[in-house]
Amino acid sequence: MWTEQASGSGTRRRRERSPEEELHTTQDGWWQMTLRALRTLLLFSIILGLSLLLWGYVFQGCGPSPCKTSVCQDLLDLYLASGNTSVAPCTDFFSFACGNINRTGSPFQALAEENKRRVRRILETPGSWRLAPGEEKAFEFYNSCMNMSAIEAAGASPFRQVIEELGGWSIFGNWTPLDFNQTLSLLMSQYGHFPFFRAYLKPLPTPPYLPVIQIDQPELDVLLKQKQEPNYAQILREYLSYLNRLVTLLGGDPTKVGNDASYSLFINSQLNQFLRPGEQQQAQGKVFEMVTIDQLQVPRAKGWGKMGIKRVAPAIDWLSCLQATFAPMSLSPSYRVAVHDLEYLKNMSQLIEKDLMKHRDFLQSHIIFGLVKTLSPALDSQFQEAHRSLSQKVGELTGRPPMVRTAGEEFFQPVHPRWMTCVEKTEAFFEPTLATLFIKETFKPSTHSAAMELFTTIKDTFISHLHTVPWMDRETRAEAQDRLTQLQVKMGPSEWALKPDPARQEYDDVQLGPSFLQTFLSCVRSRQARVIQGFLQPFSSHRWQVLPWGLKASYSIPDHVMVFPAGLLQPPFFHPGYPRAVNFGAAGSIMARELLHIFDQLLLPGGCPACDTRALQKALLCLERLYAALPSPKGTSFNVSRTLLEDAADAGALAIALKAYKKRLVLFRGETILPNLDLSPRQLFFRSYAQVMCRDPSTQDPQDIRSPPTLRVHGPLSDSPAFTTHFRCPQGALLNPPSRCQLW
Template identity: 65%
Template sequence: MEGGDKSEEEPRGPRQALRMGTLQSQENSPEERLPTERSRLRPTARRVLMTVLVFSALLASSVLLFYTFRNCGPSPCQTPACRDLGARYLASGDSGAAPCADFFSFACGRANGTSGSFQALAEENKSRLRGILEAQGSWHPGLGEEKAFQFYNSCMDTHAIEAAGAGPLRQVIEELGGWCISGNWTSLDFNRTLRLLMSQYGHFPFFRAYLGPHPASSHTPVIQIDQPEFDVPLKQEQEQKVSAQIFREYLTYLNQLGTLLGGDPGKVQEHASLSISITSQLSQFLRPLEQRQAQGKLFQMVTVDQLQEMAPAIDWLSCLQATFTPMSLSPSQTLMVHDLEYLKNMSRLVEELVLTQRDFLQSHMILGLVGTLSPALDSKFQDARRELSQKLRELTEQPPVPARPRWIECVEETGVFFEPTLAALYVQEAFGPRTQSAAMELFTAIKDALITRLRSLSWVNKETRDEAQDKVTQLQVEMGAPEWALKPELGRQEYSDVQLGPSFLQSVLSCVRSLRARIVRSFLQPFPHHRWKVSPWAVSAYYSIPDHAVVFPAGLLQPPFFHPGYPRAVNFGAAGSIMAHELMHIFYKLLLPGGCPACDTHALQRELLCLERHYAAFPLPGRSFFNGSRRFLENVADVGGLTIALQAYNKRLLWHYGETTLPGLDLSPQQIFFRSYAQVMCNGHSSQDPHHTHSPAPLRVHGPLSSTPAFARHFRCPRGTLLNPSSRCQLW
């Protein structure tokens, strides 16, 4: 209070104030002056006290905040799933690599030389299927399950297969009229033999025929006639020396087959040589896909009658009717032909052979059938096939394929023939309601982040943005498994026509016929929704343009890509980036020339060119695949997928607390997000095969990460390092 009074008296002037003070000091005793002096000290004491109190409060708050953040910040996840994942990351990563210069090695350095992440997950899924098939006592089998288990057991019973030897195959050859290599044979009508091969044995020696979606309507089936698949990789551009070596290896293989079937060596040699000659002539008729595409003849729509007139050697109606029963075909039936010129030339060659060398033509068809059926035969046939494959890979400079355990082959065969049953059992074990709910929640967060991101794209106008948002909103999402896989009773009704035994070969042939009939029936039934292209245990997601549907199989949504108990950083970085990548495919058309006339074309082309140059700057060989190719579009989807997944993750962190980290890794949640993204690519595709749609694995890691400022910030990358460039593109 004294300070206030003093300020009010100051206008009186210094003299008056001095005089009053003098008079007062003269009149009062020291005792009387004491209260006044205490009063003058009181404001200073208060100020000191307040300073101490404020400092103490700040200190206490700091300590409290320290302990709060220390105790409530991200803590390691200690569940078995998290510990397994942490150990996996430690085993694959190279902590000695500099993350800002080579994040691929940092995340995947120790994984080189082993199977990639997708391949490893596929093998784990097959191992789980094996467990299902071998733990038969824990299930309550119906008709479908029982036959699936029996087929798998028959496949694994190698003793019975070896004991049967070539007997079951000789029986098949006799049903086809025999062949002169082994003695008795009946000269049957060529088209009758071809009809049996196609309908009863699933072998197509001169062309392939299968049901597929009509180009104008994805839910309307159409029979498609395509080029054949040959055992030998004969190409017109191959060196003559390489082609001669390939012929010699294939001739050796055919001689082995004929000898194993009891043929006279001299006669086998003669028939095998002519069979190779037929294959060589047919291969000369083939036109590469690129050539047909350039000529605008990827396919042609013709009727059975029209095809019969252009390629008369084949009885098309009879052969196709037998193959696609219970479809009812007529001469006016429309067919989709992929290479009409090949079929014309093939027909002329067959007509000539029927007239002049019918017995050699019969041997050619049977030798091809033996190759097709070799996986169901004893080890002598399988070894001959495996040896041919390895030598051909050497001649064509392809890496060798390691031998696979028998159980993997049996699991795959069982999965092909009994997919409805195995799908239901796999989903029941590996994709329960908790996992399915968590996966759908993750996808919803990714989809919402994409819609938000569309609003900030500079090259998209409002009309296009609204259309794009509508497309995302109307997207059909298939998560885990198709509807029929979630209803096991459907699978139990599919196998009444399967007859197992007496030999494994007979079981395989019965399953081949049953599978084809099921495929035909499924196409004939009304099917308003998307038809899955992969099995539920597959590890490949995809976007279907005709159906505007995105598919994420249960096999993909497994550790190490996804688990309901993982830290969010893992799920968003791995599975979330995969989901976002597939959503990016919705906008492919916008990125193509003329695909978005209402967009800011100049800005769009500028950013596309920027991204192309950005990728081309990475130290990897081979750059021809960037110029407008599908691979470049996949790079665009990689960048956009990471951007969207990161945005969704950041939003989830903002609204949900309790994030965890992985044990054993000194990484923050944001760093784990980027590590999980890279982990998906570990030791993935690394070749420069121009037909592969994805870039090499290091580029799939470094390209998107270097385009993301948050990566450089969280890993404290100096400006100008490989993954923190001085400038970035702004496409997404």
Template identity: 65%
Template sequence: MHPPLSEPASLSLLLTWFRRVEARVGRTTGTDPARGMGALWSQERPPEEGQPTERSRWQAMARQLLTTVLFLSVLLGSCVLFIYIFWSCRPRTCDTPVCRRLLDHYLKSGNISVAPCTDFFSFACGKAKGTLAEEIKRQLQRILESSGSWHPGSEEEKAFQFYSSCMDTDAIEAEGAGPLRHIIEELGGWQISGNWTSLDFNRTLRLLMSQYGHFPFFRAYLSPHPSPPHQLVIQIDQPKFDIPLGQELEQKNYAQILREYLTYLNCLGKLLGGNPSKVQEHAYLSISITSQLSRFLRPPGQQRTQGKLFQMVTIDQLQEMAPAIDWLSCLQATFTPMSLSPSQLVVVHDLDYLQNMSKVLEKQLLEHRDFLQSHMIFGLVEALSPALDSKFQEARRLLNQKVRELTEQPPMPTRPRWMECVEETDAAFKPTLAAVFVRETFSPSTQSAAMELFTAIKDALITHLRRLPWIDEETQKKAQDKVTQVQVTMGAPEWALKPALARQEYNDTHLRPSYLQSFLSSVRSRQARIIQSSFQPSPHHRWKVSPWEVSAHYSSSDHMVAFPAGLLLPPFFHPGYPRAVNFGAAGSIMVHELLRIFSQLLLPGCCQACDNRAVLQCLENHYAAFPLPHGISFNGSRTFQENVADMGSLAIALQAYKNRLLWHYGETTLPRLDLSPHQLFFLSYAQVMCREPSTQDSQDTHSPPSLRVHGPLSNTPAFARYFSCPRGTLLNPSRRCQLW
């Protein structure tokens, strides 16, 4: 090999080679090399030179022809390349079975005859029937009714037999109230049936709490401590009464509701063979006790305002403050095998209520001990009604119907028996049913694709945080760090992905000939599992969300987000869907949950470094201006934080989708819809909100479904651009709020 030339030597050699070429060209064309490159292309001849020869003219023409051919070749090649790139990047039609099913779902649920710029909710959801949660319950029904071959005595077989027992209404009707009467006798009976044994009040209460999972006067449960390090601790909370709070209703409505409850309790007493006159008397006193206790209940918001969300006290201190309850014996029986002592600390959520409750009970124990016994049994019968025959369930249905009418709530739709049995099997055999569900519906490839989507969403959010003008640089950095450090569980927890863990859960669950007895066995087994989890290291890290749930969860104590498989199934997500669908539906849900990490930044007055007061006020006015369906109420202050999160979920999911298109070509779309990928993105976003407005819960912190669609879309210029919405239409307003 020759040694490398120095820079001057290399340049000299190059110039020498160039002159030789120039001289050779000059000899061919008759030009002078000394005149340089300019002469090579000059068309002028000095006067002393003669006219060009015939040969030189042909050579010039050949050069021009060659130049033209080369130019046209380059032009043609560029056109071909441009057409290839254009057709390669152009969305292809997805005609796979999974896309055809999605297309069918969109066509059945939407109403494409509606103008999208004036009512996109109806455009996307105008014919929607049912919800994703209902569809997943149908999947569980199909699994539980399949003729699977299960190992005799296995936990899978127990779950399937439990469901079959629940569905065997003929056997339940044949048993009637017999199994329930037997339970009442074990508790000492009650006077309305004539065979009452005056037992100790706290003994009956211990049995109800430990054997039947029924808490008539307060709730006691294991839950992570409200403050770090969030260890599991016994918590004492207000009870949940079926009767609405009197302070929330007009006096005449509240009185009528009490009369409806009195009618219901009379019906229960008669179904259990009680003497009509005694039933009436005991039912009345039971309603009186509930009414007295309900006067002391305070909504969580009021507790928060008064700074009394929880207090730490010992069991001994609690005994002094509320002496009517034998706290140590009742809690010890309920939370066996935990070893409790008088010095054991517990979390109390409303000490004032417990003190007032104790006074009411002390008075009843002195004057009406037998009525107090009947009150506790009435409550137990109500709690067990799902496992009783049709007469008890019909009485409960009529009560619910009357109460909803009096509280001006829409009627509840009639639920089929299979749906109730699916829910009871879920509660009784959650780990086993979860393992089967994951195996049947959620493949490793789906989990991998969902994690890829989450990574794209998280990266877009981190980048987006740097661009927010209303928070300072330090706050931006802290917010980015929190998003970066968040942990995620995708699809299902470890115990659902490893069936061996689930099989260890149900050694103490015993199926009985009576469905009611099987039901109670499952209640005791479930309570024992919860208590046993407290002995495991870091028990609060154990994800208790069912894989089929359709709502994501963020745990501030664990700094972890969980996205159940129910959210990552069609029609919200599938690895074979167009990217627009996955980013618009599942992607926006992921953003919404991630925004909970720093939700306090979005509350007025909670972030001193945030200059967002004007834009937050703009958003409040923006939502208040939207029309709502007839009969649907809207509380802007209650839903404000969710409205802000809805805005962010759409904006950031859209940015993540654009980022993906920038680096990954080959997008697909659905046939027959005539929607571009971006239009499909917005359609899939709206599909997440498809549900009947009448199902809106008065205490729901989300806005009505139509407002959850129209609010964010109207604040997104890209939506108006892709759907060509005229200026001034509902979804292309003249003014927008630039929060995200």
């Protein structure tokens, strides 16, 4: 039934419902609400499922997958061979990563040798390269060096000819004494031999960074310091035996050389007493002093020269010797040279004046003995074997194994194969040619772009990281950020290794033959001439060069340029196909360390007046105590205060490289790991960092400014909270100390 109800000006009709209809309507409403709830739940489930699927694609899809390429397999083999996984990583990570280093050797040493093998392959396949006129002489020199049958057939005859050019030898009975300074000039300019001091061209390390002649202590054959050597008498006997053998090889009578050999030992011993370690020079604040040639020169009257200047080393005719060595440079008495140890020159000069000039025949013998060592790579193998045997025996008696310096690093190397000697000498004499060929062979565009990308990430991370350095004031922080922003980097080759160079293309002054020794000496003179000509060119383009096969990154202060040589950016430290964790942990930490060294001055006393000195000193002291609390390897000792700058760079480099790696993971997915190593990506990062430091701790030089390798691993890791987290180090473990430092 319908009823009408007034509503304003109109009417509205309403139908009354029965109880059954009301119940049915209520049920329909409930059902509609249930359907809406189910639809909402279904929609939410779909969205959740899609979200989980998307999360799995983005995050799980970029999760670690095994790298199965050949370069990764080679790296895995190295890690498995060098490490000792039975050691707890939180207690001794060095042994965990490097416990079998005696079996695999230092990765730096292995890489240096591999770079030599790369150069060897270049030199043994000349037909593979398009050579400019004259460049074939590099390959001819190498072949002559490897032709040991011809060198053995010549025997000592080529060297006996050199002795005649120096006036002969009393032991041979045909000596015509030359003036001492005339002999010294010949040795320095024609034979590259510096028996009493070294003289070389190099830019000064202080403004205005001009190239200058520098005079330094000599590199003596055997260090004879009686008070410091418990087996001093036995060392003397071995050295006398060696000198007797040289005389026999040269065709002389060893029974007539006793006094000459004894006097040579006396000279060596005296010069050793005068030597002052570079560390001591730095401690005294006298790395070098600028003096004029006139101040070193032979005086016209005894004692004092012009204007009351006392002569430092009057026994040497400095002007004539240096002019002969560095011609065509024009030198004068007023020319200023950099002397690294004036006291040494003074004592050396007095020794020559008081004792040696009275025994010129003995002095001549000493010079000839030393010249044999300098020219030994070009002589009969018996000369090389004699010196190698001496080095080995002296090493056994002193407890210091014979070391060789390769690519800027020092390594133990008991055997030096002939091909490696020939490669090193060819590199030295034909450096411009081989530098270009080495770059073409080893540093592809993909390697260059990947290395630049890595460096840019490290540098940008460091710039942003400066905001967290607690002791740095705002102005210093801004200046540091500007310096990093303006820094130039040369990744792999420098311009000089890529641009055509007339000296590289011609080598007109290199004469090959008739004997290998004469070829060798011609190359010695040619190289010296190129060095001098380079320094006479515009200063900016010839200030410094980094060898592409080297392993040491370099920073030029005046140019504000950092160079990472191609030889360093190779496996096992870097490869475009490596897991990012490896590249950031190894090469990335090396790059970060070099960047930090730019700011070493800030850490020195008074180096940052505006900084929070108290906070800086607190952080330095904290780091010093952190390293002092770590156990040193047996048989090694080090001075924490001496290694502090390097320790700071190591710890800071690890933190910056790790931060950069995390940043990279956020931006890019698809991380890989090394299979069968059972390490997560972040664990692999720390493992790769440690691998860079792997070397035998017993080979550590006591004068090294870096900590022993065990501490270079344990120090930074114990200062890293992330290491403790990712390796789940328990409280009280060696590498989980109760407190940490923040210097960088």
